[in-house]
Amino acid sequence: MSLELLVAASIALLFACGVYLVLRARTFPVVLGLSLMSYAVNLFIFVMGRLAADVPPILDSANATYADPLPQALVLTAIVIGFGMTGFLVELAVRARDETGTDHVDGVEPKDVPILPLATAAAPPREEEPH
Amino acid sequence: MIVDHLPILPVVLPAFAGALLLLVHGNIRPRRAIGIAATLAYLVVAVLLLERAIAAGPVVYETGDWPAPFGIVLVADRLAALMILVLGLIAVCAVVYARAGWDTRGRYFHAFFQFQLMGISGAFLTGDLFNLFVFFEVLLIASYCLLLHGLGAARVRAAVHYVVLNLIGSALFLIAAALLYGVTGTLNIAHLAVRVGELAPADQPVAAAAGLILFVVFALKAASFPMHFWLPAAYAAAAAPVAALFAIMTKVGVYAIVRIFGVVFGADAGPLAQLASPWLLPLAIATMIAGVLGALASRRLAEMVAFLTVSSVGTMLVGLVPGTEESVSGSLFYMVHSTFTVAALFLVAELLGARRGPAGDEFVPAPRMAKPLVLGTLFVVGAASIVGLPPFSGFLGKVMILQGTSANAAAPWIWASILGVGFLMLIGVARGGAVIFWANAPGAPGVSPGYASAGALLPAMALASAGIGMAVFAAPIKAYTDAAAGEVVHPQRYVEAVLAASGGSKAAMRKPLPAVNER
Numbered sequence: 097m098s099l100e101l102l103v104a105a106s107i108a109l110l111f112a113c114g115v116y117l118v119l120r121a122r123t124f125p126v127v128l129g130l131s132l133m134s135y136a137v138n139l140f141i142f143v144m145g146r147l148a149a150d151v152p153p154i155l156d157s158a159n160a161t162y163a164d165p166l167p168q169a170l171v172l173t174a175i176v177i178g179f180g181m182t183g184f185l186v187e188l189a190v191r192a193r194d195e196t197g198t199d200h201v202d203g204v205e206p207k208d209v210p211i212l213p214l215a216t217a218a219a220p221p222r223e224e225e226p227h
Numbered sequence: 228m229i230v231d232h233l234p235i236l237p238v239v240l241p242a243f244a245g246a247l248l249l250l251v252h253g254n255i256r257p258r259r260a261i262g263i264a265a266t267l268a269y270l271v272v273a274v275l276l277l278e279r280a281i282a283a284g285p286v287v288y289e290t291g292d293w294p295a296p297f298g299i300v301l302v303a304d305r306l307a308a309l310m311i312l313v314l315g316l317i318a319v320c321a322v323v324y325a326r327a328g329w330d331t332r333g334r335y336f337h338a339f340f341q342f343q344l345m346g347i348s349g350a351f352l353t354g355d356l357f358n359l360f361v362f363f364e365v366l367l368i369a370s371y372c373l374l375l376h377g378l379g380a381a382r383v384r385a386a387v388h389y390v391v392l393n394l395i396g397s398a399l400f401l402i403a404a405a406l407l408y409g410v411t412g413t414l415n416i417a418h419l420a421v422r423v424g425e426l427a428p429a430d431q432p433v434a435a436a437a438g439l440i441l442f443v444v445f446a447l448k449a450a451s452f453p454m455h456f457w458l459p460a461a462y463a464a465a466a467a468p469v470a471a472l473f474a475i476m477t478k479v480g481v482y483a484i485v486r487i488f489g490v491v492f493g494a495d496a497g498p499l500a501q502l503a504s505p506w507l508l509p510l511a512i513a514t515m516i517a518g519v520l521g522a523l524a525s526r527r528l529a530e531m532v533a534f535l536t537v538s539s540v541g542t543m544l545v546g547l548v549p550g551t552e553e554s555v556s557g558s559l560f561y562m563v564h565s566t567f568t569v570a571a572l573f574l575v576a577e578l579l580g581a582r583r584g585p586a587g588d589e590f591v592p593a594p595r596m597a598k599p600l601v602l603g604t605l606f607v608v609g610a611a612s613i614v615g616l617p618p619f620s621g622f623l624g625k626v627m628i629l630q631g632t633s634a635n636a637a638a639p640w641i642w643a644s645i646l647g648v649g650f651l652m653l654i655g656v657a658r659g660g661a662v663i664f665w666a667n668a669p670g671a672p673g674v675s676p677g678y679a680s681a682g683a684l685l686p687a688m689a690l691a692s693a694g695i696g697m698a699v700f701a702a703p704i705k706a707y708t709d710a711a712a713g714e715v716v717h718p719q720r721y722v723e724a725v726l727a728a729s730g731g732s733k734a735a736m737r738k739p740l741p742a743v744n745e746r
Contacts, residue, residue: 144409203384
């Protein structure tokens with residue numbers, strides 16, 4: 097039971113951190129947040145094959161139990177796709193910083209919202225807007 | 228025989244054409260030729276597949292000859308074949324239109340176009356839930372690149388939202404697929420339908436949660452309220468041929484709702500039957516209203532067309548609410564109509580913009596355009612069709628949905644919103660058209676190069692004429708959508724076709740695999 101609890105708690109923690117970072121609305125935290133979310137999701141898929149220690153991932157008449165191999169294959173696919181998508185998003189974020197002059201996901205600096213410490217740390221210095 | 232491999236050709240053909248297009252450098256002409264030839268070949272395949280689906284019922288194709296619940300199957304039933312044909316027709320028009328200039332602005336336009344076709348076809352054809360996720364990702368990565376085609380701040384800004392939202396959607400999709408696998412032990416859609424009906428009471432809430440998470444994902448793809456905010460910015464910013472092709476992308480979401488909630492959580496799912504129905508009605512009505520309000524507030528023609536796309540998604544979803552053959556048939560008819568009409572309007576918006584100088588397609592006075600007759604006619608046909616005025620196809624589609632929902636308890640709500648939204652749409656397009664054609668400023672803008680040619684006008688004409696053609700040939704098309712809706716509403720034939728194709732006994736497949744962790 098303790099192993100299940102540990103895995104479930106770590107998935108929840110990863111996903112919660114991911115959601116928090118995505119809601120920061122700056123491209124760099126958003127990329128990190130999406131990565132954390134995809135880690136959580138990958139672990140979740142893996143766990144859906146049930147946790148089984150020290151058993152082979154094949155059906156075998158000698159062994160009554162086995163580790164489900166299918167989620168492992170699914171996770172592999174999900175990791176590859178997630179990796180490609182994250183790479184694309186990083187490139188897009190850099191391009192968006194270039195085109196719009198800000199790293200806010202809306203492409204404009206919010207006027208009335210104070211910039212929070214994490215966001216300023218993530219954002220490179222911006223050009224001054226002409227007055 | 229190549230005919231036996233027909234169901235996989237809509238995926239394989241664009242995949243190879245796209246890969247080939249990546250290798251061709253230099254002059255645009257060879258890439259253009261390959262792109263157009265491949266898209267025409269795709270259309271031929273789509274017609275052949277439609278014939279097969281009519282003649283032989285759901286055509287099941289086992290990839291790698293692995294039997295059904297173990298390998299991945301492709302299933303071409305009437306609905307999937309219809310969507311493939313609509314995609315083929317739109318794609319031919321879009322790729323021909325791109326010759327007007329868009330395909331020269333980046334080296335890989337035609338390659339991404341083919342990969343986009345591959346992803347959308349795969350999503351329509353696949354009979355496996357995880358494979359559906361994979362094809363969603365294929366169509367999404369291609370759509371990201373196509374959306375960014377031409378670059379510029381507006382496109383990049385829209386793309387950031389679009390990409391981030393869809394990545395979150397993909398994460399949710401994976402969670403739902405994993406949950407369903409966890410309780411049923413399968414990912415094959417037909418096999419899921421069997422297993423979900425047999426779930427133990429303790430597992431039913433988990434499967435229900437998975438189903439509703441899937442509904443959220445598909446509603447995001449379909450741009451249903453309250454997840455429609457990404458669409459207008461993205462579609463209005465995209466190049467016109469790309470936006471025309473994207474007209475079918477929201478339908479991928481609607482299609483997935485029809486497929487998963489028709490087969491897996493459909494009539495035969497026991498306690499989980501019609502899982503999404505309580506959510507469909509309010510979401511559909513809210514989508515229609517949100518879309519039309521956006522259309523009224525639009526400042527550009529392309530933006531207005533994008534909001535009308537959102538509204539038409541709501542109309543389609545409302546037809547799914549009663550879940551009867553008649554109403555689903557109306558929804559499918561409306562889906563075909565709105566795909567053609569929206570695609571036509573996106574092209575017309577850009578063609579009009581090319582004749583109005585710096586004003587483009589914005590709703591501001593501009594110099595009087597030369598020869599407005601052809602484009603004006605196309606605009607009127609497209610606008611009247613999307614509003615639902617007789618005698619065009621939108622009118623027939625809406626009448627079918629109204630008839631199909633008349634026996635439902637929610638009929639007053641459905642009728643009031645469809646008719647009211649239609650009226651507001653009429654105000655919106657009338658205002659837009661009046662400003663574009665009649666509010667003139669001094670000067671003579673001429674036409675941007677490339678957009679005066681017949682090659683640019685013909686695709687828009689072909690798509691707009693679908694609004695008339697679908698009205699003229701409404702009877703055979705309705706007969707077809709009736710049959711397709713019958714297959715959706717009674718999923719047994721789909722399930723049997725898939726599971727019988729494996730040849731194995733059904734009883735053996737129903738036996739749950741030994742539990743892993745119950746030691």
